[in-house]
Amino acid sequence: MAPSDTPPHQRCVLAQRGYNCGVTFRRSYRGSHFLSQIVTADLGNKLGYVSMPPDHRIAHQLKIRSIQHELPIAAQILDVIENKVFVIEQAAGVLLWEIEDGLPSLAFVEEKLNSFVSSMQRVGLVHGDIRPWNIFYDKANDSVKVIDWGFSFFIGDQLEPKTLGHLQARGHDVSNLARVDRVDVERTLRVLDGKLSYEAAWRHGPNEIEWRPKWAKREIG
Secondary structure (H helix, E strand, O other): OOHHHOOHHHHHHHHHOOOEEEEEEEEOOOOOOOEEEEEEEEEOOEEEEEEOOOHHHHHHHHHHHHHHHHOOOEOOEEEEEOOOEEEEEOOOOEEHHHOOOOOOOHHHHHHHHHHHHHHHHHHOEEOOOOOHHHEEEEOOOOEEEEOOOOOOEEOOOOOOHHHHHHHHHOOOOOOOHHHHHHHHHHHHHHHHOOOOOHHHHHOOOOOOOOOOOOOOOOOOO
8 A cells, every 4th residue: 555545644644653554445334335445554563543533523532532441342542643633443353244154142242232331321422323333343352342433422512413413314312312322232232133124223225235244134125
């Protein structure tokens, strides 16, 4: 991956901090037509995805970073550069949504996710997007990691229209925001167990995710 493939601002500030960086393009989800640009930064044993949040989200991300020691299975913000560029820990393993066979047991996933939600509730944080394509499972270490803080918020925050629209489109009761993650965990477990399709769980349109693992329940009709 040539350095010139990296956006100029990212390339500059990452290099100043000693990072090697690169860019790949991949489908948002397997089988999808939507491409995502993935920027990675490597500094010795620190490897992560690079994120450049919009200005109005910087304070929120810094607040998450200040309490992330309370969130043991969450993707960590490893570094902050110029209060703008974030290096987010690269999760080991495979996304649950990409596992063809050999899913971890439901009891294991339930225990890990419930522990994760409890840790967030203690600090007043809501992830807002706990779904099988935001959960990594590392079989070698029998561990789980939750990624993606894009729709997260702290209880008491004034919700951005983007976040509010996301929650409403996914069928959440926005009058009870403290329940959002618990509901998503319950839905995730039912989807993994084949008792609920992801369309029914999160109201996805037919073109948002075109590929599903063979264990996923198909919507009928």
